[in-house]
Every structure is written in C-alpha cells, then in structure tokens.
Amino acid sequence: MRNQFNDERLGSDFFSKDVLEVAPALVGKTLIRNFPDGRALKLMITETEAYRGEEDLACHASKGRTKRTEIMYHGGGYIYLYLIYGMYWMLNFVTGGEGNPQAVLIRGLETVYGPGRLTKVLGIDKSFYGENLAESERIYICNNNDPVSYKAGKRVGVEYSSEIWKNKPWRFTIEENKKNI
C-alpha cells in the first residue's frame, strides 16, 4: 500500500511478531499522521520500549485482562493508548499474536523527545485507542529506506516492578551518525 509520500505502509504481519523483534525494528521507521485539515506530519521513530506479556511485571497486562488492557490481547497492529498522571497519553503499538499481550511504547520521534510530548504534537487522544495501524487513514507506520543502528538500555519508570523485570534492556534508542550503510 502506498500513501501520498509514496511510502510503503507496514501491515499487521510486521506487528504480529514478538515484541523483542518489533520494538528495535521500529527504531528508524517513519510515523505518518494525517490531520483532519489536510496537514500531515512525517516523523522518524527514534526511541521505543518493549512490554512483554503477563509475566512482565512492568507490563500493564501483568494485572490481567481488563477493559484498559483488552486491546493487547487482540493481536499485532492495534494502538494501545492510556493516560498517565492525568495528563499525558502514552502511544503504544500492540505486537505478537492473539491472546499474547505485548506492546511497544513509542518514547521519541526525530523532532520531539518524550512519550507525553509526542502525543501532544501528534494530536493523539483517547479516540485512537484500538486504531488499526494497517488500515487507519490518520496514523500509520512506513518503512524507511535508510537502515539505522540502535542501542539497548534499561526501561524508564518501572522501578516498582521486580529486580529481573526492571533491569531488562528493552529500551531501544537510535544511534546518530552510525548508519548501517
């Protein structure tokens, strides 16, 4: 599928793999946001974080299947959205297969760092909960011709979880000036 930028959109097959494969693969990919007034934003993803299943105590799904986490059980390609601290919407992409709750938190874009700030710039609100990235006209992800390298680090803000989960190197950040040719 091609869009107005002649870019190739990523389908549900891309998101249906394990989150530890999808999260780093999203670094360097392009996010497209089409606004109702015709404007469009095209920004590269620079930082992601993986949350993997009910056993991952830092993952919201560790509390089981609830109204909030429901979409994570529906398979890859959907948007999982939630409000934090009463003011910031966190943008996540569901990955993995049905019944296997996983998601990637989008933490940074090329011109806007911070998960709370980027949803503000993109105009993301609760109506995006459950949006299908393979079909949506207002938000989707595209391949990028330039492969990029990334580095892994500990996830942010999950100190409350147990020793093993808070130390997982599941935060993926782009490495500038080190393209893989």
Added chain:
DNA sequence: GTAAGGATTGGC
C-alpha cells in the same frame, strides 16, 4: 463507593 498511585513533564 472510595482511595491510591502511575511506562511524565515543566516549572520553581
């Protein structure tokens, strides 16, 4: 029904 707290941010 009530209460506690969070995958954050910006300002003091």
Added chain:
DNA sequence: CCAATCCTTACT
C-alpha cells in the same frame, strides 16, 4: 525538588 490531574485498579 514537586505539583498538575484523572483514569484505572484494588479493596471495603
């Protein structure tokens, strides 16, 4: 350092 701000979850 700390308040802002409200939804989800857990517990009575």
